[in-house]
Amino acid sequence: MGHAEAAVRAMADRRDFYVPTDALGDIDWLSDLTVDRADVPGTNHVIRSAIAVDGSHVVHRIRDGMPSVVYGFAQAAAAYVDLAVMRDQRAERFPDPVAIQKAVNSALISADLPVAGAYTRPGVDIKTSWRELVNEIFRTKLVQVNGINESLEQLLYRLRGTPQVVATTILVNCPSCDTQDIPVSIGGSVCTNADCGVDLYATDALRIYESAVEDGDNVTALGRLRSVIELLVLTGLATLLWQQSRTDHLAHTLFIMDGPLAMYGEPAKLRGWAEDYFQEMNRLTPGPGPFVCGVEKSGSMVDFGETLARNELLRPGQLLVCDERVIRRVLNTPNPESYGKETYWGRKFIYRCLDGRTVVVTVPADSRAAYDSRGGQPGPEGYSTLPAILDVIDATGSTMYRNGIIPVAAAHGHAAFPIGVGTDVLRLVASQRLGF
Numbered sequence: 001m002g003h004a005e006a007a008v009r010a011m012a013d014r015r016d017f018y019v020p021t022d023a024l025g026d027i028d029w030l031s032d033l034t035v036d037r038a039d040v041p042g043t044n045h046v047i048r049s050a051i052a053v054d055g056s057h058v059v060h061r062i063r064d065g066m067p068s069v070v071y072g073f074a075q076a077a078a079a080y081v082d083l084a085v086m087r088d089q090r091a092e093r094f095p096d097p098v099a100i101q102k103a104v105n106s107a108l109i110s111a112d113l114p115v116a117g118a119y120t121r122p123g124v125d126i127k128t129s130w131r132e133l134v135n136e137i138f139r140t141k142l143v144q145v146n147g148i149n150e151s152l153e154q155l156l157y158r159l160r161g162t163p164q165v166v167a168t169t170i171l172v173n174c175p176s177c178d179t180q181d182i183p184v185s186i187g188g189s190v191c192t193n194a195d196c197g198v199d200l201y202a203t204d205a206l207r208i209y210e211s212a213v214e215d216g217d218n219v220t221a222l223g224r225l226r227s228v229i230e231l232l233v234l235t236g237l238a239t240l241l242w243q244q245s246r247t248d249h250l251a252h253t254l255f256i257m258d259g260p261l262a263m264y265g266e267p268a269k270l271r272g273w274a275e276d277y278f279q280e281m282n283r284l285t286p287g288p289g290p291f292v293c294g295v296e297k298s299g300s301m302v303d304f305g306e307t308l309a310r311n312e313l314l315r316p317g318q319l320l321v322c323d324e325r326v327i328r329r330v331l332n333t334p335n336p337e338s339y340g341k342e343t344y345w346g347r348k349f350i351y352r353c354l355d356g357r358t359v360v361v362t363v364p365a366d367s368r369a370a371y372d373s374r375g376g377q378p379g380p381e382g383y384s385t386l387p388a389i390l391d392v393i394d395a396t397g398s399t400m401y402r403n404g405i406i407p408v409a410a411a412h413g414h415a416a417f418p419i420g421v422g423t424d425v426l427r428l429v430a431s432q433r434l435g436f
């Protein structure tokens, strides 16, 4: 087993398979899709600060001799970064870590729960246990920053509504009797089917419990929970700036999500909620903003971008528009025109930074869907925040991570678990909470 990796590599070497990002082949058509930085249409606007949101999650087998008992922990952090300090530091040959640290403020939300082999109470299955735990987390965990003090549940109703009007109900399908579209108010409701009558929670709409299994570590379900929490942290912070400083702070702040602007798996319907919510915020903002993007440091789009960069097909300061042809090429899909419509609430662009790094950004469209069943809007027209976002990406390059940027690195520093320490702490928390 010690040589497993070498063995798998050797097996892979003997097989023929197709890696789309390896083979460049005929790429003349790509030149139609590259845009020089100066020619990207949109608002050229100075961003003064960035707020990056990142999270992490971990599961651990916490009971000696009972490996089926698994405990989980998830957290999301937001880091505020003063870009004026970053721009000054960029002029220095050796950036001062203390100056960078002082430019960063962070806030954190975390949740812990038994994810398998342990239940909320006797006589409930794992799915019910998960439903009750996620409901409790959403009721009790607060996003607290100056001027905002809302539970995750309140933020979920906010995201379902508009920046002006919080939704009063969220539609839920009953997990017990399958009655569809039951309106659930904040605080919970009861199934409308008189023969059923189980308690329903707004968080049932996330459907995270559906993938929970008795035997397993349920790490995927925990990851879905974490990505929803990250989106709600973003929603809370953006709404705060929109409410309190629409023409000033909102117009000069870039929100950066670590990873693409996407919602995978069971809670995917939040993709549409997020797209509608932030486009409505854009419509209700007199000047430019909100500025929101996702940054990917790895994945097939990043690999493709780096292959282009190595071959000087994408030069520093150039943006690649990812239309159907690029999607067909990179993702090897026969159906590229409908790619992404169930997952992403922004459009992907590959950008080669002025210093040579390759970054894949996801940017929300000003209006209408970024991806739909007919190819969506490849851009760059229709993404007026793009030039300002590229400015920040250029100004905040980080050598801490391959193709990273400093705001995300800062948020990550607060949201990540140090290997070793993290799992020991988790064992301790679990022993106290579960009384082991």
Ligand SMILES: [Zn+2]
Binding pocket: 174, 175, 176, 177, 178, 179, 191, 192, 193, 196, 197, 198
């Ligand atoms: Zn029911």
